[in-house]
Amino acid sequence: MTLLFSLPQAIHCADSQVTLISPFVGRILDWFKAHDKVQGYPAPDDPGVKSVSTIFNYYKKFGYKTQIMGASFRNKEEILELAGCDLLTIAPNFLEELSKEESEVLCKLNLADAKKSNIQKISLDEKSFRLMLNEDAMATEKLSEGIRGFAKAAMDLEAKLCTACHI
Secondary structure (H helix, E strand, O other): OOOEOOHHHHHHHHHOOOOEEOEEHHHHHHHHHHHHOOOOOOHHHOHHHHHHHHHHHHHHHOOOOOEEEEEOOOOHHHHHHOOOOOEEOOOHHHHHHHHOOOOOOOOOOOHHHHHOOOOOOOOOOHHHHHHHHHOOHHHHHHHHHHHHHHHHHHHHHHHHHHHHOOO
16 A cells, blocks of 8 residues: 555554555655755654654554555665664665665664554544544645546556557
8 A cells, every 4th residue: 555644544554454555754754844844853753754663563563464664765864763664665875875884773663662562552433534634734635645646647647548549
């Protein structure tokens, strides 16, 4: 599942037995930087990092099998903060930076810490899902933006195919 920006989306995916979700760490960061009018955040306070960490801990605490694949990184520090996540998609330039890292990479996300966290289970029906999503301006805006982008890409592709096939 892509275009995932919030915990309620992640919970719904897990409850639906989705195999893999791919939260966009960098896109979440981009939104908050623009919204808060800041240059950035320390890596542990990065909103994208915090989002994926929250989802990871929730999934592991309650035994969900859905894998989390963090994506869309803006810097090496985001990746290091998410060490231990199920999967990460890392661009070649960041892989190169990480290969030059001399300090030990610490596993920041792990099952043991997640299991002993005081996270509460959230039961979602459609009404509570919509309310939680609506209360998250970033998630609502980024999801809508992504859907519009996919719709435009589909229309552009259709137009090119119709032109190519002389339809």
